[in-house]
Amino acid sequence: MFRQNQLTSLLTDRHILIAGFGREGKSTHALMKKLVPENQPDIATDDDGLFSLLKQAASQGKPYDLIIKSPGIPTMKLEGRCDLNTITSQTDLFLQVYHDLTVAVTGTKGKSTTTTLIHHILSQAFAAERNVILAGNMGIPLFDILDQIDEQSIVVAEFSCHQLENIHRAPHIGVILNLFQEHLDHYHDYHDYQMAKMQMMLRQQEEDHCFYCTASPDLVDRVAEIRPSVHSHLHPYDISPDVQQYPSELKGTHNLSNASVAQQVTALFGVTPQQFGKALATFHGLPHRLELVGTFGGITFYNDSISTIPEAAIAAVEALQQVDTLILGGFDRGIDYTSLADYMANPERAGSQISNLVFVGLAGARMLQEWTDRPDQPIQGRRTLVEDDYDTIVRWCYQHTQPGRICLLSPAAASYDAFRNFEHRGTTFKELVMHHSPNDNNKQQ
Numbered sequence: 001m002f003r004q005n006q007l008t009s010l011l012t013d014r015h016i017l018i019a020g021f022g023r024e025g026k027s028t029h030a031l032m033k034k035l036v037p038e039n040q041p042d043i044a045t046d047d048d049g050l051f052s053l054l055k056q057a058a059s060q061g062k063p064y065d066l067i068i069k070s071p072g073i074p075t076m077k078l079e080g081r082c083d084l085n086t087i088t089s090q091t092d093l094f095l096q097v098y099h100d101l102t103v104a105v106t107g108t109k110g111k112s113t114t115t116t117l118i119h120h121i122l123s124q125a126f127a128a129e130r131n132v133i134l135a136g137n138m139g140i141p142l143f144d145i146l147d148q149i150d151e152q153s154i155v156v157a158e159f160s161c162h163q164l165e166n167i168h169r170a171p172h173i174g175v176i177l178n179l180f181q182e183h184l185d186h187y188h189d190y191h192d193y194q195m196a197k198m199q200m201m202l203r204q205q206e207e208d209h210c211f212y213c214t215a216s217p218d219l220v221d222r223v224a225e226i227r228p229s230v231h232s233h234l235h236p237y238d239i240s241p242d243v244q245q246y247p248s249e250l251k252g253t254h255n256l257s258n259a260s261v262a263q264q265v266t267a268l269f270g271v272t273p274q275q276f277g278k279a280l281a282t283f284h285g286l287p288h289r290l291e292l293v294g295t296f297g298g299i300t301f302y303n304d305s306i307s308t309i310p311e312a313a314i315a316a317v318e319a320l321q322q323v324d325t326l327i328l329g330g331f332d333r334g335i336d337y338t339s340l341a342d343y344m345a346n347p348e349r350a351g352s353q354i355s356n357l358v359f360v361g362l363a364g365a366r367m368l369q370e371w372t373d374r375p376d377q378p379i380q381g382r383r384t385l386v387e388d389d390y391d392t393i394v395r396w397c398y399q400h401t402q403p404g405r406i407c408l409l410s411p412a413a414a415s416y417d418a419f420r421n422f423e424h425r426g427t428t429f430k431e432l433v434m435h436h437s438p439n440d441n442n443k444q445q
Contacts, residue, residue, distance in 0.1 A: 002149045006097045008035045015062060016041035019050050019078075020070025027141035028068050028090050041068070047077065054081045068093070071137075071162035074186040091163040094142040098149065099169045103265060104136065104157045106164060106200050107177025107213075109312050112138060112286055113250070114177060114258040115158040118265055122154055124279040125271045130154055137163060154269070162186065165196035170203035170210075170232075173268065175261055178216035180311045181335050194222050204232035209268065211235040211261050237261050246277040251290050252319030288426035290316055296437035298403030304410035305426030310340035313412035317343075317351050324405035325356035325397050329364020330413035330425070337363075340412060341371050344378040356400050358385045358393050363413035388418065390425075394432040 001007075011032055018025050018041045025043070032041060042064075044050035050073070057063050067087045069075070078087065095102065105115045115138065122132045129152075135145045136157030149155065157171070161183060179194050187193040201210045201223070212219055214236045223234070239253065240260040250259060263276050285291065293301040304316045308330075317323050328340075344351045357379060359368045368386060371378045385396050401407045415425040 001146050002151065002153075003097050004035065004146075007031075007093065007146075010093055010096060011036045011066075012039060014039065014065040015057075016066045016068060017050075017053060017057075017064045018043045018068050018070075020073050021045040022070055022072065023139070024090050024141045025068075025070050027143045031143045031146070047073075050077075051081060054078070058082075069166065071160055075165060076186070076188065087166050089163060089166050090142055091136070091159060092167045092169075095167055095169045095171060098155060100172045101149065101153055102155045102157060102171035103173040103175075104159050104171040104200065105175040105177065106159045106161070106197050107175070107216075107219075108180040108182045108197075108309060109306075109315075110177045110254060110258050111158045111160075112306075113255065113289055114175065114262060115156055116286060117258065117262045117280075117283055119156040120283050121262060121266045121271060121276055121279040122156065122269060124282070125266065125269070125275045126154075132156060159200070161193055161196040164199045167199050167203050169205075170200050170208065172204075172208050173265060174200040174204060174208070174210040174232075175265060176200055176210065176212045176219060177258065177261070178213055178311075179218040179222065180216075180309050182309055183333075184335065185333050194218065198222050198226055201230050201232065201234070202226055204230070206231050208232035209235060211237055211264060213257060213261065214238050215257060235264065237264055240264075242273065243280075247281045249283065249285055251285075252315055254315045254319070288423055290319060291426070291430075293430050293433050294437075296433065296439050297398060299398065299401045300406045301397075301430075301433045302406060302408045302410075303426045303430050304408060305415065305422045305429065307410040307412055308414050308422065309335060310337050310343075310412045313340060313410040314343050314351070316408060316410040317354070318349070320406050320408060321350045322404075322406045323350065323354050323408045325358070325401040325407040326351075326354050327358040327360065327393060327397070327407075327409045327429075328367060328411055328413070329358075329360035329362075330411045330415050331417035332362035332366055333414055335363075335413070337367050337370060337412070340367070341374060341378045344371070345374075345376045354382065355402065356383045356385070356397070358387065358396070360388055360393070360411065361413065361417050363411075390428055390432055394429070394436050398436055398438075 042053050044053050069087050069089050105111050119134045131153045133145050133148050133155050135142050137160045138158050210232050215238050239256045243259045288305040291303040293303050307313050387393050397407045409429045415422045419425040
């Protein structure tokens with residue numbers, strides 16, 4: 001294992017607690033059994049176990065030297081229960097050793113698409129010359145790729161706010177796509193969430209590079225705020241005119257922006273415009289991100305279940321233009337939906353042409369109530385359905401969506417009130433669309 005000694009030294013002679021035992025926690029435990037078998041950690045599989053172990057360690061006068069926290073555990077839950085300076089993560093430990101080999105992408109939306117696009121471009125450009133490895137918030141724990149890394153490797157990683165908030169060293173090349181209200185249930189306020197993302201820039205050093213999108217006002221504000229504390233090379237970017245000349249399956253201006261930064265990042269590695277264009281043309285979008293389900297009974301269905309904020313739903317409608325039915329709502333995290341209401345009421349935007357609105361879950365119920373109370377009434381003149389059952393929803397969409405136009409699932413809300421995750425929600429939607437299709441060859445048996 002490349003640089004094994006450096007990683008081993010971070011885990012040796014430490015009183016360690018693994019907080020959270022999902023995919024990443026199990027990955028950390030497996031590595032410790034391999035590198036430091038004589039120093040096995042305590043493991044907390046749930047909140048009760050975590051709080052109990054922290055209380056016990058404090059009462060015995062043996063507090064933990066390292067708390068390796070999984071992304072799903074809010075740091076807020078540990079306040080007052082331990083020294084917050086002892087909190088680390090798999091991402092933090094990985095970057096302390098492999099930061100110079102890492103390109104990482106963060107932002108509220110577009111992370112997965114941009115990360116996989118950069119990985120695809122570099123893989124196509126270098127082929128067998130360099131090992132380009134995809135990892136991070138893509139469902140691939142960083143410790144699971146250690147045996148693949150050598151001195152010529154390029155690690156392309158997606159990082160969430162939870163993975164970045166406790167890092168001590170940022171990646172050599174970082175990308176911050178945008179900042180919108182998200183994960184407010186994990187942070188004291190929106191600013192705390194933003195600053196978790198900004199660690200990508202704050203923890204870099206002079207030889208590093210960070211790209212940030214100037215089309216995101218909140219991101220621009222945060223960069224201005226922290227600029228005196230930033231030491232790396234900053235690269236502001238927006239949509240590049242050059243990118244628009246290349247053929248691509250990606251839809252929408254937001255994806256043009258993602259492709260623009262992918263081109264700039266890969267150019268640092270020597271990727272030519274010709275190599276970039278060839279790779280972009282062969283890149284296929286990811287599931288649940290403006291994913292075409294198909295056209296059935298004359299109605300075209302799109303699955304954009306990844307949409308968990310209003311800005312994502314707006315971008316989806318603008319990208320497709322011909323949306324007649326929009327499915328909104330899910331788990332309510334208190335996000336402000338004013339921007340979406342303004343958009344729907346604007347006669348000059350594509351949202352004003354939507355005839356049918358479906359409102360799901362508590363978030364959908366709040367949207368409907370708030371929009372009904374507005375003087376401009378964004379729902380006025382539209383057919384509405386308030387429903388939580390997706391089978392009923394899909395059947396209603398078939399009945400009311402105009403043939404030749406689009407039915408779009410872009411909820412602008414989280415999924416975990418009724419689904420395991422956004423993938424589960426999107427897959428359920430797709431299966432029901434196929435099941436209720438009037439096209440005999442698409443029906444499920």
